[in-house]
Amino acid sequence: MRRILVVLFALLIIFTGCRRKVVVVAKVNGEKIEITEKLHSVSKEKGQLNTITDKLIIDALLLQKAEELGKFEADDLTQRVEKLRSSLAFNIYISDIRDATEIAEAQIEEVYKNSERFKDKKFEDVEKMIRNELIGKEVDKEISRKGSKLRTKHKIEISEEYLDFSKYSPMKSSLVVAVIDDEAKITNNELNRYFVYQKKKGDDASLSELLDDLIARKLIFIDIEDLVPEKRIQRSIETFKERQVLQYMKRQYLFEASPINPENVRKFYDDHLDEFYSKPERVDIRHILIDSQDKIDAEKEKEAADLLKKILSTKDPQELFRVKAREYQKGPDIIKDVAGRLGPITRKVMPASFSDAAFTLKKGEIYKKVVKTDEYGYHLLLCEDRLPAEIIPFTVEDIAEDMKRYIRDVGYRKLTEEMIAAADIVILYPEYKGVHKDNEKK
Secondary structure, three states, X not given: OOOOOOOOOOOOOOOOOOOOOEEEEEEEOOEEEEEEHHHHHHHHHOOOHHHHHHHHHHHHHHHHHHHHOOHHHOHHHHHHHHHHHHHHHHHHHHHHHHHHOOOOHHHHHHHHHHOHHHOOOOHHHHHHHHHHHHHHHHHHHHHHHHHHHHHHHOOEEEOHHHHOOOOOOOOOOOOEEEEEOOOEEXXXXXXXXXXXXXXXXOOOOOHHHHHHXXXXXXXXXXXXXXXXXXXXXXXXXXXXXXXXXXXXXXXXXXXXXXXXXXXXXXXXXXXXXXXXXXXXXXXXXXXEEEEOOOOOOHHHHHXXXXXXXXXXXXXXXXXXXXXXXXXXXXXXXXXXXXXXEEEEEOOOOOOHHHHHHHOOOOOOOEOOOOEEEOOOEEEEEEEEEEEOOEEOOOOHHHHHHHHHHHHHHHHHHHHHHHHHHHOOEEEOOXXXXXXXXXXXXX
16 A cells, blocks of 8 residues: 555645654554654644544545545646646755755844834744745845856846836736747746736845846756755655645545536435425514523512513503513623514424414414423513425525535535544554544554
8 A cells, every 4th residue: 555645734844855753643544644743742732633633534544545546546636746746846945945044033133123114013023024034035045046057057048128118018928038948938927927026025126137036946947856856856746646635535526426417416405305495384483581490480480470461461562572572681782682582493493381382373472371491481472473384496506505515514524434434543642532532442
């Protein structure tokens, strides 16, 4: 079986291919689940190690399933990897420069003191940003140095006249300002985008200088496989492939077994008619609650009975009921405005004694007795409306959306639950309290 490089929190190793010290937290069907020592320490300190381990286990199972299905050898993935091979290697190259760059605290403090941007900000709030900016500048310098050395190996032609943006529109991608080895081109449009990007960073370099930067990057990109070891490129490719396959397994795989077509949408509707698309009879109830969790509370019961008698004896019982409902409603004004209205409810929403009384009422009718529920207390009930049972009509568009959500949520959960149940999962740290605890005995 192929080596599974689980990539959750590839945040720490993505594209670089660097090997860092790792901790094995679990085994899934014999495959090691590793995270970096740093991530292990930080997540354990924050109480997140169980969550991370659970996610890694699911990712490993999905990758193993994908391998069984031959998804790692899929033509479309192979083609994408080939197109991105140089980009992945370039990212490794840049990452190595960043990792090797050391910025002294004094440099950061100097930028902080001398920059207007940070005069109203605390040092600790911007220290990381300044450090990254300084590292970025060192990366640019190293790229420029490397590009200068590589120029002797390549043929470079520059059309100086196209550097005049006042004469030649920078929006035209057909205007080529530089050509490397009669093949790699840099257009006016590309140079303009780089100019805008650098401008936002506060770089006032001329177009000619920026063109030199772009040429340097292109040269490194062209020769990148001579600059980065093949083993590291392959590791980066494996990481990239796993990320792509995981994305496929989480977003598309389930739809292969249950494609969204009119026939399947209709079947989904029929299979879930009672569960999703049948609305039972409902009553729109407004209530006044005199709360009490005691089984018998004579004082509260008398208060409720007296209020009901007062409401029923008035000229407009419904209006007084609504006024009193607002008075008895607890909470802020926005809640008080609800005035005890629960909205359309089914029989199962409220306790049996409440529902039994509510469903005897007609629209506009007040229940003639006080209703006691052990959970809440004493209720007075007013029926604002009654809604008959109904079936939500079938439409392909609406039900298709429901089916998609169902497959993404319920289908994905069932898939992972089945894989977990069938897997040999061994947890390698005693304090584990995640969802796969039952599998630890394996």
